[in-house]
Amino acid sequence: MLKTDLGRFRVMGFFEGASLLILLFIAMPVKYVLGIPEMVTVVGSIHGFLFVGYILLTLYTTYRIRWSFKWLFSAVVVAFIPFGNLILDGRLKQATFSVAK
Numbered sequence: 001m002l003k004t005d006l007g008r009f010r011v012m013g014f015f016e017g018a019s020l021l022i023l024l025f026i027a028m029p030v031k032y033v034l035g036i037p038e039m040v041t042v043v044g045s046i047h048g049f050l051f052v053g054y055i056l057l058t059l060y061t062t063y064r065i066r067w068s069f070k071w072l073f074s075a076v077v078v079a080f081i082p083f084g085n086l087i088l089d090g091r092l093k094q095a096t097f098s099v100a101k
Contacts, residue, residue, distance in 0.1 A: 009061040010089055013075075016054040017085030019047040024082055054079060 002008055027043040030036050058075045061067065067075075074091075078084030 005061050005064040006092065009057055009075075010092060012050075012054050012057045013078075013085040013089060016047075016050045016079060017083070019043070019050045020079075021082055023047045051079060 002011060023040070023043045027039045031040045055076065058072065062072045062075075074088060078088045
């Protein structure tokens, strides 16, 4: 999966999406229910790093695969929606692209 540009993008999308879910559904409740704000600091920093990497990889993948604006826009929007990357990944599996190596 990591041998193609699209494969690398899909893996990065998985990690970025997972970090968002961990931030929203684990770290935030721990902060507000148990009063441990340090977890949000750590998980939020990791998520921020992965988000920046995801956006950069989105731009790179758009250049390499010659994505249309629709795919670029979709990839950026789903980064803000919980489980959005999983939906995009399903659509990417169905789509066919002429992948430049």
